[in-house]
Amino acid sequence: MDLLPNDEQTAIVDAVKEFLAGEAPVDRLRAHGEIGNPDSALWPRLGELGFLGLGIAEDQGGAGLTAAEEVLTFREYGRHLLSPAILALALAARIAAASGLLATPELLAGTMRVGLANRRGPADLRAGTGTFHLIEAQGAELIVAWDEDGAALFRRDDFTIEPVRSTDALVSLERGTLSGAQPLAYLAAKHDSIHDRARLMIAAMAVGTAEGARDMAVDYAKVREQFGKPIGTFQAVKHRCAEMAIRTEAAWSLTAFASLTYALGREDAAFMATSAKIVATDAALKNGASNIQVHGAIGFTSEADAHHYLKRAHLLDQLGGDLRQQRERLLDMPSTL
């Protein structure tokens, strides 16, 4: 039993960290402007490095690793506020590979754009009906959707689309309606519980987001002076920062543990994945809010990056069902002790 990464996993994390530090520093988002993000240019490069098929079997073109390696990398994506299209790409590659779609190599290479469809009302994926939010789907060829029954790939053209303004202005958001489109591929949850895998990946991104907010707040509390001292000397601020650290420790420990139960196919895997999404998105939301507060007035402006963490946390919370829905699901599960 060990929740720390082994040598091979550390090498993977180091490689992702190095890539993102060079190619996706958080201040890229400010340089880019207030709307959209430049991240789709990163996908072919991440594909080249082999990160897009980490958890996919080797005979299907992936790296043959597990959910544990996936959460380690998605934590880093979250820390850099990477576009959630990375989640769409990873899930689409998985569905495509399992279904033998011709597009699989392009998805693994990151050369095909994929968006996310997140339910905003009743939907039946197999029948190709329902109302969704389309996230990072502008310019995408494919759109991935999932629920408790299964996961599906659609074409963007399958949706009737209506533009809306996104709360998280770094991502593109549209409303999309399906009215009886045949999915390109459909993978039933009983063959592959993609919804729990997605919970883990979203939880990991939320952990990274919460850690990014924590670090930004702590760095500021060390240098910002008032009353002649760094504000981090004051217990009111120090304890707020400590709370942020407690939450990230809880969220990461649980996400790491949950990814291992999932990789082993243990009977508590669904329980732990759901718990992880709850604890991690809760941490991201609260740390996002605390980071703004620690920064004071500048934290409330768009000249600082603080607001990005909060808005991303809200997006991650909604993906695959928000805290309320996750709590309902968790409460309905049998005990796994």
Added chain:
Amino acid sequence: MDLDFTAEDRQFREEARAWLMANVTHELRPHEGEELREYDLAWQRKQYEGGWAGVSWPVEYGGLGLSLTRQLIWFEEYARAEAPDNHLCFVGLNHAGPTLIAKGTEEQKAYHLPRLLKGETVWCQGFSEPNAGSDLGSLRTKAEIDGDHLVVNGSKIWTSHGHLADFQELLVRTDPDAPKHKGISWVICDMRTPGMDLRPINIMTAPHHQHFVQVFYDDVRIPLSNVVGEINDGWKVAMSTLGFERGTAQIKDQIRYAVLVERMIEEAREKFGGNSPLSKDEIGARLAQLRADMAAARAMTYMVVSRAQAGIQGSEASLMRAMVGEVQQRARRLALDIIGPDALENPEDDDRVFYYLRSYSITIAAGTAEVQRNIIGERVLGLPRG
């Protein structure tokens, strides 16, 4: 990252589970007095006789000499079996014993460790003083060397079960001129030594519930051979002691509380789940959040153990402790809300209200929630000291 257990580990788990299943008593644990002492020691004795005491303690002192992983497995199964929380043995098994193993002399170890495992002795703590609580380093109970003895004068407070204990792990100031953390020594104090006076302190759980004592020392003579570690090096010895409080034994608590939450969910389902699902009720939402947070507390404890196995030293265990305190209090409070109006009753044969009231100590004992957060802020996050 892995959750691997060897075939031997799995067999150990099976055997532990079977033994616990056959031997755990579900008789309600008395809350105080000699009956409490008898209950806790009898259960410890039973574990020893069954061959399960001191899983990771050295074989030469009566332990099993097994790995940290086996210790973890034992505690997990112990909690799953809902074995009694023999808190009277806590200081001995989790503070004093490990401290002696790390810093004690051969003689100290040979005398005390087997008695602890066999359930023959109860230990208490003598750290806090009326004017040295969170600021423990400012303690003033003094000890002067007189021949081959220390002569102790002063007072200790918040000593849990001091009136039921045989020995005390006692921190005294042996060099008043040294900087405050340098002049302290860690001593074994026999509770029957002449010159000790115990004042009972009742706690808020119910009238006449004695839990603490304040101890007054009036020229109490303790042999120098009872000093553990070097004289004046007691702060370091004590810090290693407090460190144990944040180690593997915590997993027992995490699972015990997770079991409690499962019981609460069953109870709430019966009580509130009639016409609409529990998940639509406010209590249901709080229970679900607790379920997730309990899983997190457990995972955080695995993280602490993982760091310990890797030899990583640091203050990160404070993160787990801070989380656990808050979550456990929240669980006890929610148990009360599930009871409803009858929570105004505090009956002897149902300890839910007792444990709710008792839970207020969780964020005070062994470093208040505020001190934990200072440690996290300064030692984990590197924020400047005030």
